[in-house]
Amino acid sequence: MMGSGARLLVTGLASLMLAACTPAPVVSVPVSERAAIEQRLMADITMLASDDFAGRKPGTPGEEKTLAYLETRMAEVGLVSGTNDPGSYWREPVALVGTRPLSGQLTLTQGRKRVVVPASDAVVFTPRRRAIATSGPGTGVPVVFVGFGDGSVLGDRLAGAVAVMLADPGRDTMRRNSLFAQRATAVVTVEPDAATLPAAQSAERVQLASDEVDTLAAYVTDAALGGVIGQGRWARLKADAQAPDFAPLELNLAVSIEATAERREFVSSNLLGVIPGNAPGSGAVLVLAHWDHLGECSPADAADRICNGAVDNASGLAVMLELARRLKAGAPLGRDIYVLATTAEEAGLLGVRAFAKQPPQPLSQIVAAFNFDMLALAPAGSPVGYIGRGQGPLDAVILAELASSGRGDGDAALADSFVQRQDGWVLQQQGVPSVLLSSSYGSRDVLQPFLGTRYHRPSDEAVQIELGGAVDDLLMHERLIRILADPARYQPSSAPQP
Ligand SMILES: [Zn+2]
Numbered sequence: 001m002m003g004s005g006a007r008l009l010v011t012g013l014a015s016l017m018l019a020a021c022t023p024a025p026v027v028s029v030p031v032s033e034r035a036a037i038e039q040r041l042m043a044d045i046t047m048l049a050s051d052d053f054a055g056r057k058p059g060t061p062g063e064e065k066t067l068a069y070l071e072t073r074m075a076e077v078g079l080v081s082g083t084n085d086p087g088s089y090w091r092e093p094v095a096l097v098g099t100r101p102l103s104g105q106l107t108l109t110q111g112r113k114r115v116v117v118p119a120s121d122a123v124v125f126t127p128r129r130r131a132i133a134t135s136g137p138g139t140g141v142p143v144v145f146v147g148f149g150d151g152s153v154l155g156d157r158l159a160g161a162v163a164v165m166l167a168d169p170g171r172d173t174m175r176r177n178s179l180f181a182q183r184a185t186a187v188v189t190v191e192p193d194a195a196t197l198p199a200a201q202s203a204e205r206v207q208l209a210s211d212e213v214d215t216l217a218a219y220v221t222d223a224a225l226g227g228v229i230g231q232g233r234w235a236r237l238k239a240d241a242q243a244p245d246f247a248p249l250e251l252n253l254a255v256s257i258e259a260t261a262e263r264r265e266f267v268s269s270n271l272l273g274v275i276p277g278n279a280p281g282s283g284a285v286l287v288l289a290h291w292d293h294l295g296e297c298s299p300a301d302a303a304d305r306i307c308n309g310a311v312d313n314a315s316g317l318a319v320m321l322e323l324a325r326r327l328k329a330g331a332p333l334g335r336d337i338y339v340l341a342t343t344a345e346e347a348g349l350l351g352v353r354a355f356a357k358q359p360p361q362p363l364s365q366i367v368a369a370f371n372f373d374m375l376a377l378a379p380a381g382s383p384v385g386y387i388g389r390g391q392g393p394l395d396a397v398i399l400a401e402l403a404s405s406g407r408g409d410g411d412a413a414l415a416d417s418f419v420q421r422q423d424g425w426v427l428q429q430q431g432v433p434s435v436l437l438s439s440s441y442g443s444r445d446v447l448q449p450f451l452g453t454r455y456h457r458p459s460d461e462a463v464q465i466e467l468g469g470a471v472d473d474l475l476m477h478e479r480l481i482r483i484l485a486d487p488a489r490y491q492p493s494s495a496p497q498p
Contacts, residue, residue, distance in 0.1 A: 001312055001374050002346060002421045003456060028405070028475055037322060037474065038467045044073065044318035045376065048291075049310035049462045056309060057295025058096065058206075058268040058343050066291050067091065070271055070317065070341055077325035079273030082338050082360050091269040094343050094354040095209035098264040099127040100202060106188075106218045108228040109136065109254035121224035123200050124217070126259040131216045133186040135162040136254025141185060143255050146248045147241030150178035154248055159183040162255050164225075166241055167191050176217060186216040186257050190225055197221065206347035208354060209265065218257050229253060268292075270351045271341040272360060275327060279334035282487040283365045286338045286432070287323060287477070288352065288423055289316035289372040290345030294456060304458040311440075311450065311460050316372035317341060319474050326478055335367065335485040345373075345423055352423040356430050363427070367492045368394055368484045369434040370477055371424035378439035378446045378469030383408030384476070385415040385441025388424060392433035393492055394484075401480055407472065410442030433492070437476065439469030 054062035071090045081089045104124025106117045135141035144161045148168050151158045163184040165175060172189060179187045191197050197219050226234035240246055293309030324339045342351035384407050402409055418441060419425060424434035440447060454460045484490045
């Protein structure tokens, strides 16, 4: 599960906790069979969450171990390649780039006044190893003040220029992107004060290589810029920028920007298998779980640094593999069942985005997608959290299953708060009906203790997991997928549209 800036769940939970009234476990298979399922889940989770796999971080030796293990297991459960590429049986390469800011400096010159803006008043970012921009009078590179606009009135004339814009919270990212799209060499954003400067973060940021935009972005405080331009003139420029007919103008100012970053280009992989259906052309069901986790994630001096990610997300992988095994071993299915292990979920749902850009079949053919992320928290018989409820045509089938299985319907607000933090969100955005159904998100008293003590920490280890709810979730998905993979029982066109 991807992290969240918001702390929605970490506070204010003590109120309103009702005494748990646990319904009897749903017995749809013999107890001995449940035990055998648990055993297989435990074997996969224990292996994937062992220190040998080093926290399964993309671009590290832990990745190769993880992929090799999953490939063996995908073959064992009876999948065949889903890649459509004879040269790459399971793997779909995902080109990534990681960048980490190292240094940055902004220098402003007007006439004889030259100021190297101190780090307390300026921050500079680039994804390049080294980026330099020199501009101003005599350089042939104009410095253009665009006020609160996005420079679009200038069209091509902004190409090569350094743009200076006034911050306007909520619109700034969009405006900077627009200025870079017009090929501005650099964009300087003027922030009200030091408190609104972006943090000079040292953490690595990972993106899809195909999404990367080559940028050089500086942020400077209003006072620092005004000090060089002259406070009176700067005040007039800002007042002019408020006018509806304001037109961008060239400043008599030299701006020089230098920045360096650490840059790591590497190729990770999604893994894709399929259980071919016997009704070709009738569409597909997709199940997915992210294989990546955080690698080492505690301070260098900690006794245990490896974030093993047993719950997040060895548990999802284990459930997905056992589900695939049972689907393959049971009665033949009409629609194809794709089984996808995604990379770089923790870095911002990147692997699933790569998948959505180059799917094995058009995305419109996927009638349903089920994501598995952070299972193995709830005991058997717990209510089901339904992430993605009310957003697509699957509601009717899923709600009928919940009603007939006797499993309670979980806390809807809790489930809703995770919609955008999981891989299914990317597919949902592309029109694929995508849900995440799990007892882990059914109630705060199940989820909160995990988030508060083990989530994204070295203590998310296999010894701590509870598999009763995960087995319930697995069996529920098996029933649902048997319905949704049967063209005679489910046709998406006949389902209610959102
Ligand atoms: Zn996570």
